[in-house]
Amino acid sequence: MTKKHYLFALCVVIIAVFADAVFGRILAARISTLPLIRRWNLLSPQAPIVINTREQVRVSTAEDIQNGINSVKNKVASILVSGKDGYSQTGTALELTGDGIFMSVQSAFPQSGAVYKIKLASGQIVPITQLVLDPATELVIVKTDASGTSSASFAEVANLSPAETIFSIQNGNLPYTPAVSVGIISRLPNDRERQSFSADKYTSSVGTSGLGALTPGQIVCDANGDVVGLWDGARVLDANVLASALASYLQNKQSIVRLQFGFDYRMVLPNENDVIKNGFALLVEEPEKGFLEPAKKAGLVAGDIITKIGDQGIDASHFPEQLFMSSSSGAPVSLSVFRGKNLITITITPSKDTQ
Numbered sequence: 001m002t003k004k005h006y007l008f009a010l011c012v013v014i015i016a017v018f019a020d021a022v023f024g025r026i027l028a029a030r031i032s033t034l035p036l037i038r039r040w041n042l043l044s045p046q047a048p049i050v051i052n053t054r055e056q057v058r059v060s061t062a063e064d065i066q067n068g069i070n071s072v073k074n075k076v077a078s079i080l081v082s083g084k085d086g087y088s089q090t091g092t093a094l095e096l097t098g099d100g101i102f103m104s105v106q107s108a109f110p111q112s113g114a115v116y117k118i119k120l121a122s123g124q125i126v127p128i129t130q131l132v133l134d135p136a137t138e139l140v141i142v143k144t145d146a147s148g149t150s151s152a153s154f155a156e157v158a159n160l161s162p163a164e165t166i167f168s169i170q171n172g173n174l175p176y177t178p179a180v181s182v183g184i185i186s187r188l189p190n191d192r193e194r195q196s197f198s199a200d201k202y203t204s205s206v207g208t209s210g211l212g213a214l215t216p217g218q219i220v221c222d223a224n225g226d227v228v229g230l231w232d233g234a235r236v237l238d239a240n241v242l243a244s245a246l247a248s249y250l251q252n253k254q255s256i257v258r259l260q261f262g263f264d265y266r267m268v269l270p271n272e273n274d275v276i277k278n279g280f281a282l283l284v285e286e287p288e289k290g291f292l293e294p295a296k297k298a299g300l301v302a303g304d305i306i307t308k309i310g311d312q313g314i315d316a317s318h319f320p321e322q323l324f325m326s327s328s329s330g331a332p333v334s335l336s337v338f339r340g341k342n343l344i345t346i347t348i349t350p351s352k353d354t355q
Contacts, residue, residue, distance in 0.1 A: 074176070
C-alpha cells in the first residue's frame with residue numbers, strides 16, 4: 001500500500017468509528033462492505049447486517065441469532081471414530097431427513113477401514129449403515145438407524161447478500177449445547193472472476209469472514225437457521241450443492257449418479273471477448289490430465305467459447321454446474337460454441353459415474 005492508500009484507510013476508519021458512535025452500527029457496517037475495505041480487511045461490522053438487492057439494511061440482533069441456533073441445533077451431529085481409547089471426533093454431519101440420513105464431507109472420514117459412528121445432538125451414539133460418496137462434490141451421504149429426528153432446511157442461495165449474518169455450528173461437550181461462531185458472508189457464489197472449474201465437479205461456494213477455524217463438515221447457517229453450506233476443508237459448499245447431492249441420492253435408490261463431460265472451463269464476461277453479446281460464457285480449458293473421453297469424442301478444444309448448454313443460456317440464475325448436473329440420464333447434450341468467430345453446435349455425450 002502507498003502512503004496515499006494508508007491515509008485513505010485511516011480516514012475511513014476514523015469516519016466509521018464516528019459513524020458508529022453517532023448513527024449506530026448500521027452505517028459502520030455498510031461502510032465495511034465497500035470493495036476496497038473488504039479487500040484490505042480494514043473493518044468488520046460490529047453488528048451483523050443483511051443487505052438485499054434493494055440496498056435496504058437490517059441489523060441482526062443477538063435474539064435473531066439465538067432463534068436461528070435454536071432452530072438448527074437439533075439437526076447437528078458429530079462424526080466419531082472408534083479407537084482403543086474410546087471415541088474421537090473427526091467431523092460434523094447435518095441431519096437431512098427425519099429417518100436417519102445425514103450429510104458430511106469426505107475429509108471427515110480420514111481413516112480408511114475405520115469404524116465410524118454418529119453422535120446426535122442429544123448425545124445418543126448410533127451406528128452408520130451406509131456411506132455414499134458424491135464424486136462431483138466430495139460430499140458424503142451418511143445413513144444411520146436413527147429415527148424420530150428432525151430435518152434441515154436449506155437457505156435460498158440466490159437471496160444471500162454480502163455482509164449477511166451467518167453462524168457456524170457444531171456439537172458441544174454437553175447435549176443440546178452447540179459451539180457457535182458468528183460471522184458474515186464475504187463472497188457470493190456468483191463471484192467467479194478468473195476462477196477455473198471442472199465440468200465434472202459441483203463446487204459452488206460461499207466466502208465467509210469471522211467464523212474462525214472450521215472442522216470438516218461443519219455447518220454454516222443464516223440468521224434464520226437455514227443451512228447456507230458445509231465446510232469441506234477448503235470452502236463452504238453452498239446449499240444448492242448440498243441439495244443436488246441429496247436429490248441424486250434419493251432419486252437413484254440410495255446411490256449417487258453424476259455425469260462426466262471431461263473438460264475444464266473459466267467463466268468469461270462480454271467485456272472479455274467480443275463474441276459474447278450478453279450474459280456469461282465458458283472458455284474451455286484442458287484439464288491437467290488432458291481431456292476425458294466425452295470431450296475428446298465431441299471435438300471440444302481449448303479456447304472454444306460455450307454460450308449455451310442445451311437451450312439454456314448461462315447467467316446468474318443458471319450457472320453451468322447446475323445445467324451440467326441437472327440430468328443423470330446420460331443423454332447427449334448440445335453446446336452452442338464459438339470457435340474463433342464461427343458459431344457451431346457440438347454434441348457431447350457424457351459418461352456416468354455411479355457411487
